[in-house]
Amino acid sequence: MYALIDCNNFYVSCERVFQPWLRLKPGVVLSNNDGCAIARSQEAKDLGIKMGAPFFELEPMVKAGKIWVRSSNYTLYQDMMRRVTHIIQEMWPEMEIYSIDESFCDVSMYDRFSLELMAIELRERILQFTGIPVCIGIGETKTLAKAANRTAKKHFKDTGVYFIDTEERRRFALQNLAVEDVWGIGPAKAAALIRAGYPTAWAFASIKNHEAIRDMFTITGLRTWYELNGTKAIQMEYEQPDKKGICTGRSFGQKTDDYVQIEDALCAYVLNSAPKVREQGLLVGQLQVFLHTSRFEVNNRIKSAAYTMDINPPTSLSQELIHYAVECLKRIYAPGYPYQKVGVFMTRFSKESAGQLLLHEDNANRAKKEKLSHLMDKINKTWGKDTMRLAAMSYTQPWKAKHEFLSQKFTTRIEDVLVVKPHSFFMR
DNA sequence: TCTGGGGTCCTAGGACCC
DNA sequence: TCTGGGGTCCTAGGACCC
Numbered sequence: 001m002y003a004l005i006d007c008n009n010f011y012v013s014c015e016r017v018f019q020p021w022l023r024l025k026p027g028v029v030l031s032n033n034d035g036c037a038i039a040r041s042q043e044a045k046d047l048g049i050k051m052g053a054p055f056f057e058l059e060p061m062v063k064a065g066k067i068w069v070r071s072s073n074y075t076l077y078q079d080m081m082r083r084v085t086h087i088i089q090e091m092w093p094e095m096e097i098y099s100i101d102e103s104f105c106d107v108s109m110y111d112r113f114s115l116e117l118m119a120i121e122l123r124e125r126i127l128q129f130t131g132i133p134v135c136i137g138i139g140e141t142k143t144l145a146k147a148a149n150r151t152a153k154k155h156f157k158d159t160g161v162y163f164i165d166t167e168e169r170r171r172f173a174l175q176n177l178a179v180e181d182v183w184g185i186g187p188a189k190a191a192a193l194i195r196a197g198y199p200t201a202w203a204f205a206s207i208k209n210h211e212a213i214r215d216m217f218t219i220t221g222l223r224t225w226y227e228l229n230g231t232k233a234i235q236m237e238y239e240q241p242d243k244k245g246i247c248t249g250r251s252f253g254q255k256t257d258d259y260v261q262i263e264d265a266l267c268a269y270v271l272n273s274a275p276k277v278r279e280q281g282l283l284v285g286q287l288q289v290f291l292h293t294s295r296f297e298v299n300n301r302i303k304s305a306a307y308t309m310d311i312n313p314p315t316s317l318s319q320e321l322i323h324y325a326v327e328c329l330k331r332i333y334a335p336g337y338p339y340q341k342v343g344v345f346m347t348r349f350s351k352e353s354a355g356q357l358l359l360h361e362d363n364a365n366r367a368k369k370e371k372l373s374h375l376m377d378k379i380n381k382t383w384g385k386d387t388m389r390l391a392a393m394s395y396t397q398p399w400k401a402k403h404e405f406l407s408q409k410f411t412t413r414i415e416d417v418l419v420v421k422p423h424s425f426f427m428r
Numbered sequence: 429t430c431t432g433g434g435g436t437c438c439t440a441g442g443a444c445c446c
Numbered sequence: 447t448c449t450g451g452g453g454t455c456c457t458a459g460g461a462c463c464c
Contacts, residue, residue: 031432
């Protein structure tokens, strides 16, 4: 048996914990650059605000005081999830962190009767200790646990728990689940299934012909089908595997074709990715830089380019990575386009080892740079991002994304911790 | 005017080997 | 005119996830 614990409207819920007045109105959390809606309160969903709705469409409602918006505050959300995770682990230690707001737990070792009660208690505990509401779905496979979770959210809001432990409950969950809401069925597969006459999870799960499913939807589609029918095809992943690629790319606050600004942004992104590479003890063997305009631009102003470069010998040094990234950028940059976004993708990782260093000619010099990079990482980890920085990075950063509606870092920044003032009555 | 960011997995098809 | 068989590895691109 697997449980899926999923935080309800997570980003919105985090904002509401520390700004309780936000509970009085529908609200939306915006993407980076305040571009579009990425999280909505239940009331905002009821108003018909769609995931990905651009901000300029919401703006009239904000101005009229009908809804509130916040810029995304990942520092806050990460820290809140860390707290939720601790509470889950105390009850169900066999846990996989699946995303910033969801965790799977293997709960096979508990008997059915206690399981449902445990789930109800866990939910209450999370709400009491963090202020975050969650729903819990339980089933024989991860996909069924996901389906159970959706069922809890939709039909069992009072307990917030749904347990698929009988055929009858499986039928109820799957019959009331649109096929596009099945975990693993995206827009393309959903459209094909609806066209073929299978609009619900139940209809899809009831298809008899395996081969046809495989032919149409490849092995991943077949796995989903097995899982919906109670056969395990997707395993738990307790350890987080090493990353195969690390990427930083952001939209500019304002579109630009100014090479100096673009290069400056790119350097900052390299300096964002490089410490992540070093933290895992990896070296970068290939680097790609991409630069593009908005896809909503008119035809002759759309431009998208990328350049990939092998790095020999592989490196994790910020200075070297910046050097290569700038080389790539120079090859793809053309003036005259309203660029929206630049980014860097590092891949072809190898493990850092002494041997590689010895092969390199000026290894004394190199060892010094290595030390410097690691020291910078350490200082920045202790004292905050960009405390120590390379001169290649400017201070003004006019390209920076917009975060016009950012709330405080209530749990991770001492100046932002809420102060509770005793009422004057008690002061006397 | 204004539309996010960061990943993984799978397949088809080309290049290459003997 | 006719032009094998069997395999691996790599890459681009699509689909999917949150």
